[in-house]
Amino acid sequence: MNNFRFNAYTDIRFGKNQVEALPELIAPLGKKVLMVYGGGSIRKNGLYDKVKTLLADFEVFELAGVEPNPKITSVREGVKICKKENIEVVLAVGGGSTIDASKVIAAGANYDGDPWDLVVDNNKIGKVLPVVTVLTLAATGSEMNKNAVISNMETNEKLGTSSHNFIPRASICDPTYLFSLPASQTAAGTADIMSHIFEQYFQHEKRAFITDRFAESLLKACIKYCPIALKEPDNYEARANLMWASTQALNSLLSCGKGGAWTCHAIEHELSAYYDITHGVGLAIITPRWMRYILNEDTVEKFCEYAKNVWDITEEDPYKCANMAIDATENFFRACGIPMTLKEVGIDESKLQVMAENAVRRGGLMNAYVSLNVEDVVTILKACL
């Protein structure tokens, strides 16, 4: 069991109507608030009006239109407002994209250069304005972590950056905000959660027993509740467990004592950077093919643990057992309605090579669970076609 730091200090307010706590949570942080949000969904479901009413005593500025796979162009806009208006708090109302953009905006407010610098090199991140979030999607875990992923479509780059100061001060997690999500987003969000778990679970360190059991607990929650949420979008129990799974899957709890060995995210970021596809869909497509590719003498035992503890598979032959679990994973994503081939999301063979090269060039894959080179990544991507 490796040494670790765990300090997920976000004040989580989870449940129905918790948004009422917003004024009390923001007041100690400042009066001048930049409210960041995405498309029009929070206007349609009344959340926009609710937040504005609650913050009547604050001076609220707005940045609307943050995209899925949030773009550095939106971040730059937000930073401009912060500097011009001396913003004190950044309030993200939305999913992971909105929250990620808000984090880099909050850092950019205290940085003199182009905020893209902070994405490329997190050593340049200094002071960060406090970030508060109202979560509307169960997926990225950004509501309780130090990560942000920003895309630059000019350079075809989608890069992660992180800072301990990015961790939101408080997050409102109200599962009823998920009721109106389209099925495709519920499914893709769940795939994202599961991928976060896999990226930490499949790792060489075997002695972090609690961390592995926690990971399996969250996987079981996703497998149990995503189909329910798809059938009954306003099933509170299902939405609540998915929302809490998303937060716990990536607040560093699952890397305690073992770290992470991120592979699928490194590959998927290239797909999104070139084709702007839904992150969770890309992950769902890649994951089972990656699992099959890396199944070997070293990894089969871990896959059997996964099979037994998550899927209740009792098959005794190790490889058969492992493959049954991998098939179950792929079938689960397909049953959730996720397009499970690259062709279905408009990706053909033409850029596989360059995307694989980029994924490997950025580092990380050499130290993944099973080390991958360009040829390996191309083979995995071809299996995804």
Next chain:
Amino acid sequence: MNNFRFNAYTDIRFGKNQVEALPELIAPLGKKVLMVYGGGSIRKNGLYDKVKTLLADFEVFELAGVEPNPKITSVREGVKICKKENIEVVLAVGGGSTIDASKVIAAGANYDGDPWDLVVDNNKIGKVLPVVTVLTLAATGSEMNKNAVISNMETNEKLGTSSHNFIPRASICDPTYLFSLPASQTAAGTADIMSHIFEQYFQHEKRAFITDRFAESLLKACIKYCPIALKEPDNYEARANLMWASTQALNSLLSCGKGGAWTCHAIEHELSAYYDITHGVGLAIITPRWMRYILNEDTVEKFCEYAKNVWDITEEDPYKCANMAIDATENFFRACGIPMTLKEVGIDESKLQVMAENAVRRGGLMNAYVSLNVEDVVTILKACL
């Protein structure tokens, strides 16, 4: 799934040699430190010298001799030092008793009256000096939570108090500090951890799926690793998993979405208040008898869940299945070397009635998993004789 707040903001530094981070962690909080500790064990194992050396640049005052079941008399001594020396940070080096005492000392420093008032009525707790801990026992979870339990032997009271401001700012959790623990403390500490889990797990709210799976994960860790730690006191993997289980079992993670329904603690506090026995031992004695007593049509399903998910019991008859799990629990504690009757710890029938009356009078038991009156508690305690 009930609404909840989760804000366990402690900066956990877990692993070998993490104590080196102490100066960096304390520096932002102040220069004048009250170091609180218990008996001489930290002098024997070198931790006392290590901490003093690390804090050479700080002004360190000391309060030694905090007892197991920490007494209000020690708290009063600590408060005196804080007020006289204008202490800025309270550093607890020890187990839950030392940490609990430190929390109330840190609150008492900012309170004009007798600190016992803060135990009796937590509404009187105002500002609290920052508390930092170096943990030397896996048991109470005090290193990451808002609770403190203090005993007053003059009034035969052992009472819990709590404040969000009690949560330690940082805690050093180095599993190697557990290597020198006597077997009796390892076992009693594990019983304490397991009781914390039971008190939250056995509850009516059934929809907090993730929370229940997390609870089972931690129980499995205790069941797997306590026997290993007893046989091989310096087994790092075993000590590390027990230490992390202790922290996670009572940092409010296991009450997310379901709260707690504390029963055995309410009863055990009376045993400790009258007989000053080891808390974990009292809990181990009471727990299986309590489980048998409350097993009924309403609770049998939960006990079967416990049987299946924690003990891998596959018996189909529900009551048989539940009783097998309860027997397994009792046998586990006995196999760990814990004295499993009240007689063995010097308690006879003479005070059962008054202890039961006190336990019920303090409230709580009426709202427990299964509501208990004085007669119920006496029956449970008699079964413990």
